[in-house]
Amino acid sequence: MSEEILVNVTPRETRVAVVENGMLQEVHLERASRRGNVGNIYKGRVARVMPGMQAAFVDIGLERTAFLHAADIARVAQADGIEAATGGGAANGATANGHGHAALPSICELLRDGQDIVVQVIKDAIGSKGARVSAHLSIPSRCLVLLPQAHTLGISARIEDEDERTRLREIIARRTGENAPGYIVRTNAEGANEDALAFDLAYLGKVWRVVQENIARAQVGERVYEELSLPLRALRDLMHEDMEKVRVDSRETFDKLVKFVTKFMPELAGRIEHYTGERPIFDLFGVEDEIQRALDKNVPLKSGGYLVIDQTEAMTTIDVNTGGFLGARNLEDTAFRTNLEAAQAAARQLRLRNLGGIIIFDFIDMGDPEHRRQVLRHLEKSLAGDYAKTTVYAMSPLGLVEMTRKRTTESLARQLCEPCPTCSGRGVLKTAETVTYEIFREITRAVRQFEANQLLVLAASRVVQRILEEESTAVAELEQFTRKSIRFQPEEHYTQEQFDVVLL
Known part of the structure; x- marks a missing residue:
């Protein structure tokens, strides 16, 4: 490849x-x-502890306070002259229950309002949510990740060869000693010689000493380490x-x-x-050209089928359609072939569009259990090259497949685009007919509330044209009912839903 x-x-x-x-x-x-701020370390201050959420909001000097969950705090210890939450999270070898710990102490036992704390951004602010932070600090190099508050050694699961895993573990153990901080050996370390690993260890040691010095003299809200x-x-x-x-x-x-x-x-x-x-x-x-296509909802497939990708606040849905694909022998075979192609195309789109969180695939219905199994396996195989962590669940009886993909930054569309000012992100507009009747109701309301000799209605050209051509009888009846003269004026810069009723 x-x-x-x-x-x-x-x-x-x-x-x-x-x-x-x-x-x-x-x-x-x-x-x-x-x-982006992912990877940056800040000296923060607890703005508010939220017992009901098992979390706290922390001021780290950004526009919105950051969110810190109890699972991302193991204990509170005195360090560098401030109270710093430290310990080992799921990445450090702890048992996981969805947040990284089997049993969590109350957030009130871990933090208090006004407490200073050193935290690292693990997810940028997305939409209306502030950044997600963790008190489990980590500093990456080419081959390793330093976990300064832990004392464990982890090896990337992508390094599958047991002899290589043993070799790497022995090198790190020999080079660091008993009281060394924790390390994660990254996938990049596979095949690396001892000199390369030793270089990374020395580099991470220097970086951590600088970070400690920065923490000691930093003010609340200051950044003490910046990602590359x-x-x-x-x-x-x-x-x-x-x-x-x-x-x-x-x-x-x-x-x-x-x-x-x-x-x-x-x-x-x-x-x-x-x-x-x-x-x-x-x-x-x-x-x-590919970036432009990645902003479209529809993704054409070579067979003639297509995907429809919808990203919402809660999840992303991917709908599979056969479109013009009629080449298979029967409906079942058509669905199977289209779904196979869709699984591979969708896996690429997730990476390309940087879609994360909950993702639901609506594959075309297939009656054959073996076909369903093959499509699911093909999806998992297509996701294997994704650098983000993905988890795929079994296909439901309705042909839906749920999966998750780790998200640390905004999707490509949300980085490049903003909600449409005309529809405010709804994706649809009121029809000219709907707006017409809203105008008629507003005229009636205005006449009842205020004195006026005549009324001027300003609206989009298409709406005014429709009123004058198709609703002239209704306008005449409205003038008779209100006993007022009504004039309509098209405004080129008005959106289809926008109008004003002016009393003269």
Whole structure:
């Protein structure tokens, strides 16, 4: 499989695209005006403890207070001159009940209003919700994740070879000693030599010492550790042995990437390339067109079927339709073939659109249990390459499949778009007929409340045209009923639902 990373840099925006076999799989963007905060560590202050929610709201200097659940706090200890919630969460090897602990103490036992606390953003503010934070701090490097408050060692589940897992565990144990902090060995560490792991250990030790110094002198709301910029994060998290090339269209960013790769993964340094072509790099590889298509609700399938993707506050639904696909022998076979293609296409769309949370697939009904099993297995196989954690549940009798995908940032559509000002995000508009009758009711209401000789109605051109052409009799009756003259004036800049009744 051929993989490339494309980095497009402009003064106010940086974008990273992951392309596999010539097809766009992921898009990440970062804007200077609002960089994401995931991974950043802040010195915060508890604004309000919420016993009924087993959580607290913490002021970390952002626009909205952050949300901290009791599961993300193990105990409260004195550290660096402030009270800091510390301990090991699910990532540190604790048992999990959905929040990472089998039995949680009351939030009131862990925190109090006005208490200072060091927390890390684990999920950016999304919609009307503030950022989600954790008191379990973690600092990643190329091969490892430092868990400074824990004393456990975890190995990525994606490293499946038992001999390799044992080798990595022995190296880390030998290099750190008994009282060392906790570490997670990342997938990138597979095959890494001892020198590379030792380098990461030294790097993380230096970073943590700087963070401790920053915590000691920081004021509430100050950031004490900042995650890497998008291009460097992309190399740290996405670069691997099979990545053929990283093309970047900025000389300055190219130099930074080369320096970073030379330091952390020198064997891959030759794969960084400065793109100097005339055509924009995203145009050359068709990325711009793919991004535009990723904002559409409908996704066409090669067979003639299509997906309809709807993202709401609570969940994302993906509806599968056969469309014009009639090539199979019978209805069951048509449904099966379309569902197989849809499962693969949908898995790609989840990555491309960065859709997360609860996702529900409405596959075409299939009567054959073996077909249902194969579609589910194909969906799971198609999701295997996703960097985000996914969990797929069994297909229901109605052909619905529920799944979850870990979400840490807004979806692509919510990063690039805003709710339509005309429909306010509803996705539908009142018809001209509906607005007409609203105008008639408003005229009646206005005449009863206020004195006027005549009335002027300002409305969208389409609405005025409909009133004058199709409702002229109704207008005459209304003038007779109100004993007022009514004049209609089209306004080009009015939306279809907008109108004003003016008394003259």
